[in-house]
Amino acid sequence: MDNRDIVVIGGSSGATAPLKTILGALPADFPASLFIVLHVPARSLGLLATVTAAAGRLPVRAAADGMAIRPGTVTLGVPDHHLILTETGIRLGRGPRENMARPSIDPLFRSAAAAYGPRVIGILLSGLLNDGASGLEAIKRCGGLALVQDPAEALADEMPRSALEALEVDFTLPAARIGDVLSELVRDPAGPRLPIPPELRLEVDIAAGERIDSDVLRRLADPAPITCPQCGGVLSQMRGAKPLRFHCQVGHAFSAEAVAKEQETAVDEAMRVALRIIEERAELVRRMGRDAREAGRPAVAAMYEERAVEYRRYAETIRKAVLKRPAPEPSGDEDA
Structure with missing residues (x-):
């Protein structure tokens, strides 16, 4: 043995x-x-x-x-x-x-x-x-x-x-x-050989570079309404996986924690982009209101000024949410 x-x-x-x-x-x-x-x-x-x-x-x-x-x-x-x-x-x-x-x-x-x-x-x-x-x-x-x-x-x-x-x-x-x-x-005898789950061999083949498509993926996972952080494709949840894991049709694989980490970064970026766009919108309508008032159109000016106040309120809400978010964690890779 x-x-x-x-x-x-x-x-x-x-x-x-x-x-x-x-x-x-x-x-x-x-x-x-x-x-x-x-x-x-x-x-x-x-x-x-x-x-x-x-x-x-x-x-x-x-x-x-x-x-x-x-x-x-x-x-x-x-x-x-x-x-x-x-x-x-x-x-x-x-x-x-x-x-x-x-x-x-x-x-x-x-x-x-x-x-x-x-x-x-x-x-x-x-x-x-x-x-x-x-x-x-x-x-x-x-x-x-x-x-x-x-x-x-x-x-x-x-x-x-x-x-x-x-x-x-x-x-x-x-x-x-x-x-x-x-x-x-390492000096102890190994136990008896156990059956190897077919899905385990399939995942090894994927890591080796074997082709994966929807038919292959369907044999070990079910589609989930979650996007692959790496390629943007649909993720599928691995059946019975411990811990919870996902594969996409390209073959990228993630634990649920890894997906959450990548999403955290994407959410932070999206919120900052939204903040910039709303702040720019507030500035634009403020200038449009000033232009309307100088042109002798007070009703139009009041409408734009009201919108500017509303956009600034939205921007302040997003800014507070961004500042309360935790800083992104390090990647976990280290140079030797």
């Missing part, structure tokens, strides 16, 4: 420090293969060097399409490609972004679950929003183990907390303990 020899790790904001701690605690004879995705900007530099320095006793490589899976090796996701595991090796996917990120944590976790089932250990570190929770849930559904960094010590606790709310994880640990616990878990 195989051991739990596939370890996948994901994180975003604040994840670099705990990742260094975990890798630094692993022994030179660590028998499992490790795969890491951190949400970083497409042109971020230095992450490979950072991870290599932290993993001192283990070899580190940047993922490449067609690479074989090697025990005792750390493989790092590369910018602008999803890191996907298959039964035969590593695949780099150019499928649509998930939660505005590529590479994204969830495609790595889902692909590992689909290909290796109970052999997988998933680890979710510090980060914003709820990226990774869906992938961890897939790992658990396929018989794997789920570990989460203790939210109390995470620099950004939203990702760990979201995972704890979405599923029953096996371990919640501070980063200083994860390495030692992981070294023991």
